[in-house]
Amino acid sequence: xxxxxxxxxxxxxxxxxxxxxxxxxxxxxxxxxxxxxxxxxxxxxxxxxxxxxxxxxxxxxxxxxxxxxxxxxxxxxxxxxxxxxxxxxxxxxxxxxxxxxxxxxxxxxxxxxxxxxxxxxxxxxxxxxxxxxxxxxxxxxxxxxxx
Numbered sequence: 001x002x003x004x005x006x007x008x009x010x011x012x013x014x015x016x017x018x019x020x021x022x023x024x025x026x027x028x029x030x031x032x033x034x035x036x037x038x039x040x041x042x043x044x045x046x047x048x049x050x051x052x053x054x055x056x057x058x059x060x061x062x063x064x065x066x067x068x069x070x071x072x073x074x075x076x077x078x079x080x081x082x083x084x085x086x087x088x089x090x091x092x093x094x095x096x097x098x099x100x101x102x103x104x105x106x107x108x109x110x111x112x113x114x115x116x117x118x119x120x121x122x123x124x125x126x127x128x129x130x131x132x133x134x135x136x137x138x139x140x141x142x143x144x145x146x147x
Contacts, residue, residue, distance in 0.1 A: 065104045
């Protein structure tokens with residue numbers, strides 16, 4: 001005799017990050033905190049509940065991640081390969097310290113293509129830990145340039 005299937009409320013909820021796709025979301029994230037690494041720069045910002053593009057339901061919405069690869073890094077084949085590597089690092093990083101209700105943007109550098117995949121994952125973890133550091137949060141947002 002088999003045991004009954006667990007109720008849907010007993011199943012773990014996947015908090016896999018969503019994708020950033022709208023330019024306005026990328027621009028908002030650019031105004032947040034920034035950490036640089038050898039293979040990428042990471043930008044992060046807490047989402048405001050009043051943003052119309054946010055799909056905030058009950059509770060905390062999952063983190064959203066966007067990827068940017070500029071034309072300076074190479075032709076379209078190289079840019080797409082770099083983007084695929086970064087997406088896969090985020091997808092496989094189940095233990096990444098991504099905060100709910102935050103938007104993250106990874107701005108790729110050419111080193112993301114040649115770097116060992118495991119090292120790329122460790123670099124992303126370190127960058128996220130720097131962003132989540134409470135001392136850094138106490139400093140406030142990045143200063144803006146005068147216009």
